[in-house]
Amino acid sequence: MLILIVAVVMGLSILLALWAGRSSRGGGISEFLVGGRSFPPWLLYFLAVGEVYSIGTMIGFPSGIYAHGASYGIWFLGYILLAYSLGYFLAPLVWRAARKHDAMTVPDVFGRHYGSRTLELITCVTMLIALVPWGQYQFIGLQVVLSNLGLKLTPVQCVLLAGIIAFAYIAVSGIRSPAFVSILKDAFMLLGVVLVGLAAVLVAGGTSGVTGPEALARAQTTMGGPDLWFAMTTILFQSVVFYLGFGGAYVFPARSERAVKSSTVWMPLYMLIYPFLVFAAYYGLKQHPGLKNPNTVFMVTAKGLLPEPVLGLVAAGAALSGVLVLSATALAIGGMVSRNLAPNVRPAAQRRWTVVAVAVFLVLAAVLTLTASTLMLTVLNLTYNLLAQVVPGWLAILFARRVRTAAIATGMVVGVVTAVVLYATGITLGGLNTGLVSMGVNLVIVFGWSLLAPGKKRSPIALERREPARAAPVTQPAG
Template sequence: MLIATVAVVMAASIALAVWAGRGRRGGGISEFLVGGRSFPAWLVYFLAVGEVYSIGTMIGFPSGIYAHGASYGIWFLGYILLAYSLGYFLAPLVWRAAKRHDAMTVPDVFGRHYGSRSLELVTSVTMLIALVPWGQYQFIGLQVVLGNLGLRLSPVHCVLLAGIIAFVYISVSGVRSPAFVSVLKDIFMLLGVVLVGVAAVLAAGGTAKISGPEVLTSAQTTMGGQGLVFAMTTIAFQSVVFYLGFGGSYVFPARSERAVKSSTVWMPLYMLIYPFLVLAAYYGVRAHPGLANPNTVFMVTARGLLPEWLLGLVAAGAALSGVLVLAATALSIGGMVCRNLAPNVSPGTQRRWTVIAVAGFLVLAAVLTLVASTLMLTVLNLTYTLLAQVVPGWLAILFARRVRTSAVIAGMVLGVLASIVLYVTDVSFGGVNPGLVALGVNLLAVFGWSRFAPGTPREPVASADAPRPARYSSVAN
């Protein structure tokens, strides 16, 4: 029954993806990557929440609480809520920048705004380095879901199935697949989270039996010292990266600035699922102490509480959320490879090469998952730290007039190097999120250099009458 439920839902998602691409097979690269920039507000909303509330929400969020207590729950909730407030103002400007430069990827925007091929390449490499762990993040979650259902599936089988379905999504209709499949995903994801949360409360005999002081230690429900510093700095850091790092994939397809802004208004409502996830996580602390792999706590809890047919619905929602984001990430990477990295790819063949690049990324992320799996929230932090290195460039494009191209390039390179060094060495800064430190290095290089040696004047995107710059220039200033 469980296998049949998951199989039916996944088959329905593939059918929906095929339906989403009907009549658009002959569309060009714009249709494939950004849906012809035609998505209404409701579809932008589902595409955004489809990518934001990924398998990390169902699997990674409870695992962080299980392993580290309240501090992980606080920063996870806090940064998303703050990001929505910032996104209301920033996301329409991101869309405006893409529209003004006829851009389909973030490197398109950077390269064309500054007229610099070098900056386009550096931005591409930076984002590719950042998004590979994000793909691994989805594979880890999918491996946890499929591997903890009592199915006889090896880790290789899990990532292979997920990779094939994600590839099918993209190959049949590009960005329209994640957008329309996200509607189906949200139905099952919401249903699954609520089912497990309610079942945990009923099994425990009330919320007090799950999260009351008699069952949880103060370390699991309170935070202070370095944990508090980490939570507060992470909220500030990741809320900015939320739209200026990830935003291109779900902002660029919108039909207008108004559609983007309208889509952000209702997004906080989706956060109503988090109380149910917190209850499931704390029930896991009480009912399943000492799990060898904290990533498994949500699925272990679900399996212990629900009958098989309901467990199938939970598993289907989790699997859809992971495959959906995996597909969207693969499409973003494929677009950057064929448009920004590979030289002289003709517009007529970009769609085909994007599909090939998607396949290559899925293989790479799958291999990394099999040989270097880790705690999901650790991988999430690495992704955000690396992706944050495009934030100073975005701030310069949106608001600054005389930032040097060479300063943006130098800041991005220094930021990536600092991110990797801090991740590998695990240096502590009194609890301050290392990503914020790396971002500070980047910001200092970009705006400090430009303060003392201003570049060529350029109208920022936030200026309503900003002219279109030349596409490329051989001089980076």
């Protein structure tokens, strides 16, 4: 029964992807990557929350609380909430920059704003390095879901199935598939999280039986010292990276700045699912202590509380969450490879090369998952630390007049190296988020250099005239 439910839901998602692609067949690269820049607010909302609330929310968030206590829950909630406040003001400017430069990828914006092929390449390589762990993050979650439900699937089979479905989404309709499938995904994800959380509370005899002082040790509900310092610095750091690092994927397809703002206003409502995830995590901590793999706590808890048909719905929501974000990430990488990394690819061939790049990325991320799997929130931190290195460049594009191109390129390279070294060595710095350190080094190089030796004067995006209320969709690909 469980396998049948998951299979039926995944089959419905593929049919929905085919339906979504009915209007994009035969379209160019702009339709494939950014939907012709025509998404209304409601579709943009589902695309954004579909990528933001991924399998990491459903699987990674409870695993972090299980392994590290309250501190992980606090920074996870805090950075998302602060990011929405910042995004209301920053996201429309990101869209404005993309529209001005007819950009479909972040490296497009960087390279065209500064007229530098070198900066375009460095930005592209930086984002590619950052997004590969993000794809691995989704695969880890999918492997956890499918392998902990009693399904007779090996890790290789789990990863293979997820990769095939993610590729199918992209191959049939590009960005429209993740956008429309996210509607189905949200329905099952919300249902699954609420059911598990409610079941945990009911079985425990109320919320006090899950989160009360008699149910949890003080160390699981309080924090101080390095943990508190890490939580506060992480909230600040990741809230900035949220839109200026990931934002292009779910901002560029909007049809106007107003559509971006309208979609952002309602996103905090989705955070109502987090109390139910907290209940599931703390219930799992009490009932299933000492799990060898903390990533499994949500599914182990669900399996112990719910009957098999309902468990199938939970599994379907989790699987859709991972596959959806995996496909959107693969599309972003494919677009950068075909437009920014590979030289002289004809616009007419870019869609074909994007699909090829998507396939290569999925294979690479799958191999990394099978050979180097780790705690999901650890992989999440690496992704953010690397994506943070495009933040200083974005700030320069949006707000600065005389920043040197060489300063942005140098800061990005030094920031990536610093982030990798800090991550590999495991330096804690007294709890300070190491991503904030690497991004700080990058910021000092970019703006310090440009202050001492100002570059060519350019008009910052924030000071340019706002676009019309209804912007015309992109009709022609960039040359």
